[in-house]
Amino acid sequence: MTAAKPELKPGPISRLKFSWDRIVQWSLVLITVLLVVFPSWPIVYQSFLDSPLYEKARNFTLNNYTHILGDMHFWRILGYTLAFAFVTTVVAAIIGIILAVLINRTNIPMRGAYVNLVSIPYYVSPLVLAFAYMEMYGPQGFGTILVRMLGLPTWQLYTFGGIVVVAAMYYIPYTFLYASSSLALSDPQLESAARIGGATPFQTILYITIPLLRPAITYSVLLTLVSSLELLSIPLVLGNSVGIDTLSTYLYTLGVVGVSKDYGAIAVVSIFVIVMVTFLVYLQGRLTNLEKRFVTVGGKATRPKLLDLGPAKMLVSVFVGLYVILGIILPLACIMLESFVSFLSPFMNPLKVLTLNNYRDIFLTPAYRQSVVNSINISIFAAGIGILFMALVALTAYRSTFKGRNLVKYLALYPRAFPGIIIGIGFLWAFLLVPGIGSLRNTIVVMSIAFTMRYLPLGFSAISPAVLQISDELDRAARVAGATWLGTIRHIMLPILRPALLSGYILLAISFLKEYATALFLFSEGSRVMGTTMLELWRQGGAEPVAALSTIQMLITAVLILVSGRLLGVKLHE
């Protein structure tokens, strides 16, 4: 190479060249703002109206607020909801932590298998879990009747305690997965140091391991709390027949089932829930920040020595095994079995009533079949576009000089404060108000947009850590080498982010497949999804078709996880 004498190309005045960077960044931010604002404003607007917002004769009023806030029934439901959420969270957190430590840090037999088995409910829709428990442990459930036949005392599932147990089963994997990945990342030298300092293995777990989990515990506890406050399916399916109501089921009853829909009441209750959850989400952010001092710097990934439980290890393993079999495998197996028989009961041999009729019903009824097709389309295509959008938002938030990038972070995470059912209400009303877009409601486009808004925080937080892990010198080097911001994203960031994008995509696809709450208010003839069809069928008393739909949904999820894991090496959790 000859000595490189720089040649000066531009004259004395250098001028900025045009670049698409700012335009793309602005568009991304604008879309994010729209996603959050679009479903919010009709709710606020409606809360001050005396009649449904689409009617011509409507007047401003404060009556909705005075009416709801003065209603004892509302406060009773609120109290019940809070009690339900708190007890569920405490139970789920305690069991989740114990399981995480036992499975990751002790030498109990079968621990390898337990890791995956315990996480199963994380990937199952709570609606399916509710149906599964109903079929297995409900008053007419397979298991309940079986136990009664043996002359043993049985239980009442349709009670506060029963609902809490099922909800806790659903949320245990949250704490378990967060605590497990925190355990995997924590520096084993910290535990070794305690052992050198004279601590027994058990003392090490008690004084070092579990306290180090605090950030993960704080985070997952608040996540569970927020999520259980808005949980619809389990209280609805298990509590409906005995008159148990939470805020979510109350909204559902007001808006979907009720004969005369009280729009004002729905709006006020929605706002109340949003404000409450916003506070919790804010608290979660603050506490997580405070807990940063606990973050340990990862050392060499040497496997820590497992705590030897001695002779007790067999007994502990049996307990964990019973939890897995009774709590997860049997209910799910029960609903799968039910989908293949005409009637499931311990009094008759299921092999004699085997049938594929339930599946035939699903696939021959156009509306049911369409709901399956819609769900699959949404989870494949919308999730793909969604994760790309969320990645670009994350890159704008963390890797640009865009002035409002901090605002973008908050915006992208804010939908956490919106329960799915309320997002559905918001989108529905926005569609009623904005003329000319009503026909879209009949397509899955609307559903896809609403789901994208609902899971924006999930996708954003799935991608962000991967973005932050990439040294900023890599994109700086690309800029210096002559690439624009967009060029850097295309050639450097997205290729490096490929594994994170893939696992984010699978996570989003599973979530879209499971989602039902957002769709409840929003769906119409052409845009039903599996979840809405399940609830419809359930209300008509069709247990077996519900079981068939549940089985189809679990099957697709399993295929997604296995195929992505085997072929693409996708790991959904560390």
Added chain:
Amino acid sequence: MNNDLIIQGLTKKFVTGTLPALSNINLTITEGQLTTLLGPSGCGKTTTLNCIAGLEQPDEGVIRIGDFYMTDTGRKLILPPEQRQIGMVFQSYALWPHMKVFDNVAFSLKLQKVSGSEIKKRVIDALELVDLGDLSGRYPFQLSGGQQQRVALARAVVTRPRLLLLDEPLSNLDAKIRETSRVWLRELQQRVGITTVYVTHDQSEAFAMSDKIAVMSKGNLLQYSPPEELYEHPATQFVAEFIGATSFLKGIVTSVEGNKVSVRLSNGDEMKISDHSERHWQMNNEVVVAIRSERVEVASDDKQGGNILHAGILSSTFLGSKWQHVVDTGSGSLKVETVDTVSEKRLSLFLPPDSILLFPAE
């Protein structure tokens, strides 16, 4: 045409957090020369480099190469990095892990839509320039640290940039490779003749490589001189300390004759100093005497032509090739080096008048 790199009035105000501010940095870097920005971490050297690269935006200032203005806040002109036509080597080398060595080096040329055959030729030229011609098919993780650093350098010069920026490129290398690398790097820079700005906190690196050194502290430019001048005539006590004077004693000026200054130390010892600075000393000025440990000799009391100090040994450390002693002079402690072990508890130290620097007390 004159293609010096000119930085005028570069100022960056304090951002919340720990980022260093820059206050009114002025530097002219002669075309084809290598200037080092030297200073402790947080002194503003990296901020200055990033402002030159366009990776950070100053509040005020002009940065230009001849008439090519890259930053001119008065005209609200701040070119983004990709429009500056510069090359840069980062501390971590920042090789893109998903691209082979060839593609890493070819990246800029591809963006410039250079033809395929031309790209191939220039990439191979660049890799041969850094003696890595046969590694173009490897991925970065398959290379040693030294090889990665050279790929980064090839990537930075392949576009024939008007300016090369180096951000502590040797700090991630083993001590042994570091010394050969800096000789190699300096030799290459001189052969290519590219204007270069080099950032480091290692003073020996700076001395070995630079045409000129700019010492920075807390966002200020303290001194901008060729290495020898910097060593012989540091402008401030901070500069003296940073480039290797190891001991400081307080005292008061007792007489001034031309550049011959007498200073009384706190225990009453008198020291005669030949001061080469431009400062004007007066009687009773409070001063700091800076002493370079490598110039201090252990001698007998009758040695003439310099100052003799008596000191007791506080501690001795064996460093392999020499011994280092911390001694107490009665006016403060000093570091002294000897080749052999010392058996005495007290030493007589000989300090030549021109081995001592004089600064006003702060």
